[in-house]
Amino acid sequence: MRSEKIEGSTIRPRLATEALPIRILLILVTLIFLGLFLGLPLAAVFTQAFAAGSGPYFAALKDPNTVSAIKLTLLTAAVSVPLNVLFGLAAAWAIAKFEFWGKNLLLTLIDLPFAVSPVIAGMIFVLLLGKFSPLGGWLDAHQIKIIFAVPGIILATTFVTFPFVARELLPVMQAQGVEEEQAALVLGATGWQSFWRVTLPNIKWGLIYGVILCNARAMGEFGAVSVVSGKIMGQTNTLPLQVEAFNDDYNFVGAFAAASLLALLGLVTLVIKSFVEWRTARHEQ
Amino acid sequence: MAVSLAQPQTRSLPPRRILPGFGLSLGYTLLYLCLLVLIPLSTVFIRAGTLSHTQFWAIIDDPRTVAAFKLTFGASALAALVNAFFGLLVAWTLTRYSFPGRRVIDGLVDLPFALPTAVAGICLSAVYADNGWVGRVLAPHHIHVAYTQAGIFVALVFIGLPFVVRTVQPVLQDLETDVEEAAASLGATRGQIFARILLPTLFPAVLTGFTLAFARALGEYGSVIFISNNIPLRGEIVPKLIMDKLDQFDYAGAAAIAVIMLLASFALLLLINLLQWWSRKRLGMA
Numbered sequence: 001m002r003s004e005k006i007e008g009s010t011i012r013p014r015l016a017t018e019a020l021p022i023r024i025l026l027i028l029v030t031l032i033f034l035g036l037f038l039g040l041p042l043a044a045v046f047t048q049a050f051a052a053g054s055g056p057y058f059a060a061l062k063d064p065n066t067v068s069a070i071k072l073t074l075l076t077a078a079v080s081v082p083l084n085v086l087f088g089l090a091a092a093w094a095i096a097k098f099e100f101w102g103k104n105l106l107l108t109l110i111d112l113p114f115a116v117s118p119v120i121a122g123m124i125f126v127l128l129l130g131k132f133s134p135l136g137g138w139l140d141a142h143q144i145k146i147i148f149a150v151p152g153i154i155l156a157t158t159f160v161t162f163p164f165v166a167r168e169l170l171p172v173m174q175a176q177g178v179e180e181e182q183a184a185l186v187l188g189a190t191g192w193q194s195f196w197r198v199t200l201p202n203i204k205w206g207l208i209y210g211v212i213l214c215n216a217r218a219m220g221e222f223g224a225v226s227v228v229s230g231k232i233m234g235q236t237n238t239l240p241l242q243v244e245a246f247n248d249d250y251n252f253v254g255a256f257a258a259a260s261l262l263a264l265l266g267l268v269t270l271v272i273k274s275f276v277e278w279r280t281a282r283h284e285q
Numbered sequence: 286m287a288v289s290l291a292q293p294q295t296r297s298l299p300p301r302r303i304l305p306g307f308g309l310s311l312g313y314t315l316l317y318l319c320l321l322v323l324i325p326l327s328t329v330f331i332r333a334g335t336l337s338h339t340q341f342w343a344i345i346d347d348p349r350t351v352a353a354f355k356l357t358f359g360a361s362a363l364a365a366l367v368n369a370f371f372g373l374l375v376a377w378t379l380t381r382y383s384f385p386g387r388r389v390i391d392g393l394v395d396l397p398f399a400l401p402t403a404v405a406g407i408c409l410s411a412v413y414a415d416n417g418w419v420g421r422v423l424a425p426h427h428i429h430v431a432y433t434q435a436g437i438f439v440a441l442v443f444i445g446l447p448f449v450v451r452t453v454q455p456v457l458q459d460l461e462t463d464v465e466e467a468a469a470s471l472g473a474t475r476g477q478i479f480a481r482i483l484l485p486t487l488f489p490a491v492l493t494g495f496t497l498a499f500a501r502a503l504g505e506y507g508s509v510i511f512i513s514n515n516i517p518l519r520g521e522i523v524p525k526l527i528m529d530k531l532d533q534f535d536y537a538g539a540a541a542i543a544v545i546m547l548l549a550s551f552a553l554l555l556l557i558n559l560l561q562w563w564s565r566k567r568l569g570m571a
Contacts, residue, residue: 087314090314
């Protein structure tokens with residue numbers, strides 16, 4: 001849909017556009033602005049990572065602390081993302097397919113984690129489950145470690161990525177309506193059969209879109225994880241925290257090597273995101 | 286005709302009892318929401334509630350807290366303002382003009398959404414430090430960006446950049462050019478058309494984008510702490526101050542400041558919802 005509009009703009013009558021010098025000037029200002037704020041920082045991560053050549057770069061990636069940070073980051077995403085997919089499916093199903101009182105309030109509450117500062121997102125779990133809270137005291141007495149340990153990191157990550165899947169699925173499910181599922185049920189399908197065979201194929205691309213955005217944030221979260229992690233190298237440092245740890249140690253090759261992996265994750269996310277958008281737009285036509 | 290009649294009918298008769306899973310899905314949604322979001326968030330208010338009125342205001346009125354609030358709100362507002370201006374420009378050139386690399390650049394606008402904040406912070410400080418690509422040019426003119434308040438501003442521009450572009454772009458795409466063409470054929474200049482036709486139509490979207498970017502900037506932590514000097518009273522943002530209080534186990538102090546931040550965030554969330562409703566209404570009428 002988007003591409004069609006833009007291609008149309010090239011044959012726009014001259015009346016509704018600016019003079020050529022103004023167009024060139026505006027495009028140049030756009031490119032300079034985006035170059036200063038997006039292009040240069042992105043280029044910097046890779047040039048800095050390879051500043052001392054590829055040997056030190058790959059050595060930094062094989063650093064045991066980096067390897068352990070990569071593992072923890074993958075583990076965190078592997079728990080948080082499925083949890084939020086399950087929630088996203090349930091929330092989108094309830095909100096899109098049924099009418100009930102308080103729907104708008106529920107929608108606002110689902111958006112709430114987006115409005116909360118990452119530091120506060122981590123802090124609430126320290127207040128709830130940390131040593132000095134009633135619940136934390138009980139956990140401590142039973143030797144269950146959540147805060148300053150891996151479960152806390154997963155909890156905080158799940159909180160900050162909470163709305164992603166639900167937000168992306170909702171409009172897709174709403175656009176779908178209820179007729180197809182009703183037809184399946186009338187023809188004798190069970191609820192689960194209609195979900196797997198009718199609903200899921202219809203929302204597939206919306207789900208993929210939500211999952212990759214959720215995953216990118218889960219792997220890249222810094223502030224919230226920073227509060228609940230004890231920042232023990234090799235144990236409770238995720239990849240973004242390891243970037244900070246190396247940076248604080250003036251190990252810039254290590255910091256930028258770790259950062260380059262996360263930048264790559266961001267770029268892959270952008271490519272998949274663009275592909276899904278392109279596919280959805282083509283499908284709508 | 287039959288179709289247009291059928292539509293309002295299915296709407297007014299919600300098939301509440303036909304599809305299964307309402308109780309299960311809504312129940313699970315509410316349980317998960319309470320356990321993961323509402324109960325944890327309430328702890329901030331409960332913890333701050335244990336403070337007396339004077340204790341609470343002593344924390345908020347502390348010069349270090351006041352300085353952090355001024356810096357955070359000031360830098361966020363300035364960054365959002367710059368994003369409102371340049372975001373409109375970027376949305377305009379990406380939608381209205383065609384030039385080589387436009388598609389790639391359009392995709393790249395979402396980079397701040399996809400790039401982890403710690404990476405953004407470390408890269409921006411590398412580029413804007415006195416020996417960096419941009420810092421090297423500015424340093425001889427005694428302009429220092431990284432490790433000053435200007436660095437905080439740069440980081441907040443980066444993370445807020447997509448918000449204005451992505452709220453203005455769809456409005457601009459759906460905008461028919463016939464009104465502009467009519468105005469042009471009646472003798473209006475391009476400047477008049479922009480001021481009288483385009484700006485009033487795009488204004489709600491720009492304002493929504495500004496508010497989204499501002500709200501995002503207020504809570505930002507990761508990218509800022511890498512490029513700021515983080516010195517209390519001079520380069521310390523509110524999230525960093527909260528972090529410091531948590532590190533010193535001053536949970537009551539952290540909770541008091543967090544309450545103010547949460548209230549500001551909730552107010553902005555409400556404002557954004559109102560703006561989007563206003564924007565839809567305006568466009569629906571036009």
